[in-house]
Amino acid sequence: MSNFPSEKPVLVTCGLPYANGKCHIGHLRTYIPADIFVRSLHKQGQDATFVCGSDTHGTPIVVSAEQAGSTPEQFIEQYHHHFDEVFKNLGIKFDFFGSTNDPVNHNRTNEIVNKLIENNYVYPKKIDLAYCPHCERSLPDRYVEGICPYCESQARGDECDQGCGRHLEPGEILKPICKVCGSNAEYRKQEHFFFRLSSFKDFLMEHLDTLGGTANSRNYAREWVQNELRDWCITRNLEWGVRFPGHEDLVVYVWVDAPIGYISFTEEYCNNAGLDWQQIWQGDSRIIHFIGLDIAYHHCIFWPAMLKGAGYSLPWAVIASGMVKIEDKTFSKSRGYVVWVNDDYLDHGFHPDLLRYYLASYTSHTKELNFSWTVFQEKVNNELVGSLGNFLHRTLHFANKNFGRVPEGQVSPDVLAEIRETIQNVTEAMDEYEFKKAIDTIMSLSAYGNTHFQSNEPWHMIKQDPDACKRVVKDCLQIAKALVLLCEPVIPAKMKEAWEQLGLEGDVSKMTYNEALVELESGRALPKPAILFNKIDDKKIEEMEKIMNKRVAEAKAKEEKTTSAPPQVQEITFEDFKTMDIRIGTVVLAENIKDSDKLLKLQVDIGEPEPRQVVAGIAQTHEPGEIVDRQVVVVANMKPAKLFGVESNGMIMAADEDGAVLLQPEKQVENGTSVR
């Protein structure tokens, strides 16, 4: 049984893009499937409202704007436009794309916060807050860095991002350092406001049991709810943001007003369209959030608790997508592992639909997706060009050339049954947010079409048995019509063209799947078809890979520069130097390490009862045989490390010049002699 269509109003949202940087392919992992889902809902006869908008508040934007010598207003404006434009170019069709800085959102946030206060879910508390005496200001969230009180890792003010992953409340972080000027911050008592998240524990456990969507988000949230739910500080000392009611010096935390954007965008859209937004947000409705897994915590814990506390409708489903990687590395702008949607894709003349197809069909929605230009090319050339494009073209071309119109005859029952089953399976897959499965199912209908065409050989029939030929062509045209309807959610622009090539009228995006079972009208004229999808040649892909490799190389070079520079400038004391235990030793054994090009495993006698095992990165310049019996300089108190699974308890010193040039004592000395 399919979930749709439903009597209840349906709202679909996407995690708000943060107006602090350009759109890259990683973003699209959420937006494209959401758009496909909404288009598919329409095809199932389900009305749905689809909203999104820019997330414009919070500390990072203030910091970025300051660095850019701009105001936050100006700063967010450019990225808001950027995302809006990119989404339009990709066929991601929001009913409304707003901004959390819109007055409607300020109002709605105020209303909700007041409601929470009224319902006694908010209380004031004096807490220690980081304050920078040098900059003379309070340091919220990411203005401050320090040590996580739970795991002792380096952490940001609001989250232990390098360690245990916990959300940190203001005042928790140890050894705070001002991120703006780098000086030590101090703690000062200040009054802030807290949301009684802890009182929602039972409610949340229940909510998570009934919440729909993908399991990854629920499971993730459940663990947090079970362990500990602490009250949540919802105010910040910032100028930029939504004012906390009654306190001129405070704004609400960005994670309060950002999701409220979902409500205010719905409001703005509905008010413009003459609809009732309260049916969705205060009535019995289906609210569906598409997000990245990294914000599951907010959407499955904070957000439902806030909605409950203020008397709003709860989310019906949360769908969390997996991350996008490049060559097995997670996206990272600073490391160069990024593919920009404009610069690296659209500007090179690639059609948006190809990317939509690739991202949605590569792997399950909840799994990681490893971006690769060659796989992109492979999928486009084999599936879109070879199978789908070719079937549509050979069918339309053959029909147009021989008949010029849709031939007479009935579509065979087998073909209709096949189409019916495909629709059924695609709908089910969409219901489960299995976009890859849905697309694979559609592609197998395309393969079925090709086989049908091939095995009946209409090009022979046309001479021997024209009537039989007409039946086959009619079958194939019907399959083509079905394919166009089924593919429209995924590759809308291309299917709009194909719809016209079938000689059909109306907006294909507004047709339902059931239209695929309506037989084409015999005698209807068929225009001359044009090719829909072209192969991507190897040269183009090589070019794209080159661009990507270059960026990664540049980023790596930059990284090395920044990491290797400090030791040269930083002075150390003699005391510091004495902390190193450097000794002379003799290599007694050396061997290669399997699978490693650069490493050798050495046993070095440094005057201890047993030789030390040390792994050295010198295999490219030294054969194991040539260094046995040689004396070397060893840092003996290195922290043990595992390299290629081999333990290393020291470091061999070498000059770093296109490989390794080993240091050696001037003359033979006793093993274990220390160096100073």
Add this chain to the structure above:
RNA sequence: AGCGGGGUGGGGUAGUCAGGAAAUCCCGACGGGCUCAUAACCCGUAGAUCCAUGGUUCGAAUCCAUGCCCCGCUACCA
């Protein structure tokens, strides 16, 4: 160390939540066919100890336990 994601034919993937006869799909290899179509398409063949060990079961890729290995985070990334 912590957290997260993984280990399925040569490469890439599905299936794992709800355990069942022959493990999906795309590429690649090999053989054949077709010539309507974008050197596209169709048919067939070979190729998998489903990371390992132990357990539960009539039955395990799937559930449980232990272990091994890979990858990511480490300056605001959905």
